[in-house]
Amino acid sequence: MAKDSRHIQDGLFARKVVPVLIPMPAERAYSYALPEGQEAVPGQIVQVPLGPRLVPGIVWDGDTDQVDPKKLREIAQVFDCPPVAAPMRRFIDWVSGYTLTPPGLVARMALRAPAAFDPEPMIDALRLTDARPERMTAARERVLEQAGDGLAWTRTGLAHAAGVSASVIDGLSAQGVFEPVRLTPPPVVAAPDPDYQPARLEPGQAQAAEALRATVAEKAFSVTLLDGVTGSGKTEVYFEAIAETVRAGRQVLILLPEIALTAAFLDRFHARFGARPAEWHSELAPRMREKVWRQAAENRVSVVAGARSALFLPFADLGLIIVDEEHDPAYKQEDRVFYNARDMAVVRARLADIPTVLASATPSIESRVNAEQGRYRHLKLDSRYAEAVLPDIKLVDLRRHAPARGGFLSPVLLKAMAETLERKEQALLFLNRRGYAPLTLCRVCGHRFECPDCSSWLVEHRFRGQLQCHHCGHAEPTPQACPACGTLDHLAACGPGIERIAEEADRHFPDARVIVLSSDMMGGTRRLRIELEAIAKGEADIVIGTQLVAKGHNFPLMTLVGVVDADLGLSNGDPRAAERTYQLLSQVTGRAGRAGHKSLGLIQTFQPQHPVMQAFASGEAETFYARETDERRRAHLPPFGRLASVIVSAATRVEAETHARGLRAAAPPGQGLMVLGPAEAPLALIRGRHRFRLLIHGERGRDMQGFVREMLAKGPKPRGSLQVQVDIDPQSFL
DNA sequence: AGCACGCCGACT
DNA sequence: GTCGGCGTGCTC
Numbered sequence: 001m002a003k004d005s006r007h008i009q010d011g012l013f014a015r016k017v018v019p020v021l022i023p024m025p026a027e028r029a030y031s032y033a034l035p036e037g038q039e040a041v042p043g044q045i046v047q048v049p050l051g052p053r054l055v056p057g058i059v060w061d062g063d064t065d066q067v068d069p070k071k072l073r074e075i076a077q078v079f080d081c082p083p084v085a086a087p088m089r090r091f092i093d094w095v096s097g098y099t100l101t102p103p104g105l106v107a108r109m110a111l112r113a114p115a116a117f118d119p120e121p122m123i124d125a126l127r128l129t130d131a132r133p134e135r136m137t138a139a140r141e142r143v144l145e146q147a148g149d150g151l152a153w154t155r156t157g158l159a160h161a162a163g164v165s166a167s168v169i170d171g172l173s174a175q176g177v178f179e180p181v182r183l184t185p186p187p188v189v190a191a192p193d194p195d196y197q198p199a200r201l202e203p204g205q206a207q208a209a210e211a212l213r214a215t216v217a218e219k220a221f222s223v224t225l226l227d228g229v230t231g232s233g234k235t236e237v238y239f240e241a242i243a244e245t246v247r248a249g250r251q252v253l254i255l256l257p258e259i260a261l262t263a264a265f266l267d268r269f270h271a272r273f274g275a276r277p278a279e280w281h282s283e284l285a286p287r288m289r290e291k292v293w294r295q296a297a298e299n300r301v302s303v304v305a306g307a308r309s310a311l312f313l314p315f316a317d318l319g320l321i322i323v324d325e326e327h328d329p330a331y332k333q334e335d336r337v338f339y340n341a342r343d344m345a346v347v348r349a350r351l352a353d354i355p356t357v358l359a360s361a362t363p364s365i366e367s368r369v370n371a372e373q374g375r376y377r378h379l380k381l382d383s384r385y386a387e388a389v390l391p392d393i394k395l396v397d398l399r400r401h402a403p404a405r406g407g408f409l410s411p412v413l414l415k416a417m418a419e420t421l422e423r424k425e426q427a428l429l430f431l432n433r434r435g436y437a438p439l440t441l442c443r444v445c446g447h448r449f450e451c452p453d454c455s456s457w458l459v460e461h462r463f464r465g466q467l468q469c470h471h472c473g474h475a476e477p478t479p480q481a482c483p484a485c486g487t488l489d490h491l492a493a494c495g496p497g498i499e500r501i502a503e504e505a506d507r508h509f510p511d512a513r514v515i516v517l518s519s520d521m522m523g524g525t526r527r528l529r530i531e532l533e534a535i536a537k538g539e540a541d542i543v544i545g546t547q548l549v550a551k552g553h554n555f556p557l558m559t560l561v562g563v564v565d566a567d568l569g570l571s572n573g574d575p576r577a578a579e580r581t582y583q584l585l586s587q588v589t590g591r592a593g594r595a596g597h598k599s600l601g602l603i604q605t606f607q608p609q610h611p612v613m614q615a616f617a618s619g620e621a622e623t624f625y626a627r628e629t630d631e632r633r634r635a636h637l638p639p640f641g642r643l644a645s646v647i648v649s650a651a652t653r654v655e656a657e658t659h660a661r662g663l664r665a666a667a668p669p670g671q672g673l674m675v676l677g678p679a680e681a682p683l684a685l686i687r688g689r690h691r692f693r694l695l696i697h698g699e700r701g702r703d704m705q706g707f708v709r710e711m712l713a714k715g716p717k718p719r720g721s722l723q724v725q726v727d728i729d730p731q732s733f734l
Numbered sequence: 735a736g737c738a739c740g741c742c743g744a745c746t
Numbered sequence: 747g748t749c750g751g752c753g754t755g756c757t758c
Contacts, residue, residue: 017758019758020758022757022758023735024735024736024757025735026757026758029758030757030758031758032758033758048758049757049758050736050757050758051736051737051738051756051757052736052737052738052757053736053737053757055735055736064758065758067758068758071757071758072758073758104735105735108735336735
């Protein structure tokens with residue numbers, strides 16, 4: 001009996017009491033009694049009564065709370081499931097402490113496959129015996145031939161393979177020709193073969209791959225930043241680290257931003273390893289979800305490619321984590337538990353004592369600084385290989401080359417488009433703004449359409465005939481008359497969205513086939529896939545898209561990329577604005593580049609002298625990053641300072657404002673506190689709730705968690721409506 | 735997070 | 747007179 005478990009007297013029997021973490025925002029694990037004769041080790045998944053219902057939970061470590069014996073209830077079931085491994089339990093504790101989130105809510109993310117706690121049901125199958133039927137028929141003949149391979153067959157599978165009806169099989173079974181056997185269900189994916197089809201690597205790649213192989217062979221914690229321009233073959237390089245880990249019989253997690261988790265990536269993996277990796281993302285069918293979860297826990301699946309939530313899968317023997325596109329903001333979760341999966345991957349690796357690789361063509365400043373200061377190893381791939389050629393980049397100064405009145409495409413860009421279309425090649429127009437126009441106003445009285453819930457401008461979506469709020473999801477039909485002065489048909493659309501750019505492109509090139517791609521496209525991911533295939537087959541001439549086109553998809557026939565408004569996003573108050581813009585421009589221009597063709601990137605801007613534009617046009621990434629790093633250093637922003645973002649949310653705006661004021665008052669002066677209003681709240685804004693975001697920054701080495709805790713304690717105490725995101729690279733905590 | 739309990743407005 | 751809104755409190 002474990003030393004730390006307590007016993008309580010209950011009638012005649014002493015019952016063993018264990019702490020159980022349940023998927024609920026309680027500060028500590030609850031205590032439950034083990035049924036007589038039952039054993040449960042830490043990590044075991046159990047079912048416990050909670051109020052009127054049964055919930056899953058994880059038997060936790062350490063002592064149990066002193067709890068009223070009358071309240072104590074019994075564990076209802078100990079699942080026949082591998083216990084959550086100790087490093088994973090420490091990870092849950094760590095994330096809970098770091099994000100100031102109750103541990104139960106973090107554990108909840110690890111328990112998101114309820115049906116997986118029971119073993120997968122065995123499959124009923126049939127195997128041929130020595131017995132033979134009394135009478136032979138043609139159908140029976142075929143069945144015997146088919147099943148003669150000595151393998152077990154399922155009843156329907158065999159009937160299908162032999163081209164007979166299932167009743168033929170039943171007849172044979174009745175005569176003892178088959179015996180029933182039970183099989184373990186097959187793995188969700190075939191085992192990857194590390195030696196299936198190794199890529200031919202260029203010298204630079206081979207060197208980096210060798211370094212990663214050596215890192216994996218250390219079987220110890222390390223972080224490697226794998227940094228190389230688009231087309232330099234990062235994926236092939238980290239595939240070799242995966243191969244090495246698979247050879248050692250350990251599991252691999254590949255994290256990808258959800259949008260980059262495409263069939264194209266899985267196919268690439270398949271080509272290298274002869275099998276696909278298991279997938280993990282929000283759209284996975286429940287049945288598959290459960291299989292992947294269970295098989296990860298049983299070490300029956302060796303490579304999982306997943307979105308950020310895959311970090312909370314209960315791997316039995318994780319040996320390597322890859323974080324692809326490590327700079328991608330999609331790694332941030334700003335909902336319930338606030339975390340950055342890239343940083344938490346580093347922590348997970350530290351706690352499991354395994355290597356991790358952060359890969360990107362445009363690494364985040366945090367990761368670059370960590371690499372420069374020696375906390376991360378740094379592998380750089382400089383050259384492009386094969387025929388992949390990046391486009392020539394040219395800035396288009398919009399002050400000198402102004403678009404025609406009411407238009408947004410400069411004569412320079414229009415000319416380049418005409419030439420591209422003339423050559424029967426494709427052009428991509430990029431504008432990071434959905435809808436038709438970001439602002440609608442009344443030409444008579446000047447009324448602006450604002451969101452009634454969060455006071456940001458309503459974006460016109462002309463195709464849907466709606467005005468939408470991009471912050472909280474509020475939508476209303478576009479009216480004919482101004483709601484303020486009642487004048488009919490005098491509403492003016494101000495500024496461009498992609499729908500409006502499509503209209504303009506159509507006007508200039510009426511014969512061109514135009515495709516518009518954005519996340520709010522009708523038809524969802526399926527439609528998106530179809531459109532992407534059509535584009536790859538050359539069934540479109542002009543593609544117009546939001547940042548959706550910057551990620552994960554390649555356009556092999558594209559030879560022109562036009563950035564409609566490169567300044568968008570440079571002045572939104574985000575301390576990462578310049579970095580984000582640089583990354584986005586790199587990603588989107590990197591999409592183009594037809595083998596053997598000259599391609600061109602035209603960046604429309606009003607600020608050609610801006611460091612981002614200058615660095616981008618001259619291709620001097622290093623200069624840009626050095627400058628940005630310096631800016632951050634002076635501004636005491638991450639990674640040199642620490643940033644905590646406290647989200648205040650409440651059902652009513654008044655309540656949220658009160659709490660935000662209280663928090664601001666509680667913060668000591670000189671802490672560098674920024675308060676951003678509801679318009680700057682995250683896009684994940686819950687419909688109908690109001691959120692404020694407070695940004696606090698402090699110096700490196702300061703206990704920000706402690707500071708925020710203190711501040712929260714001094715401020716008002718709203719119930720369940722404060723969420724804290726501490727936005728610091730976790731390295732200093734390791 | 736769920737769920738029950740409990741107190742004030744418009745209706746079969 | 748009830749049905750039902752969501753504010754408050756509790757779950758080992």
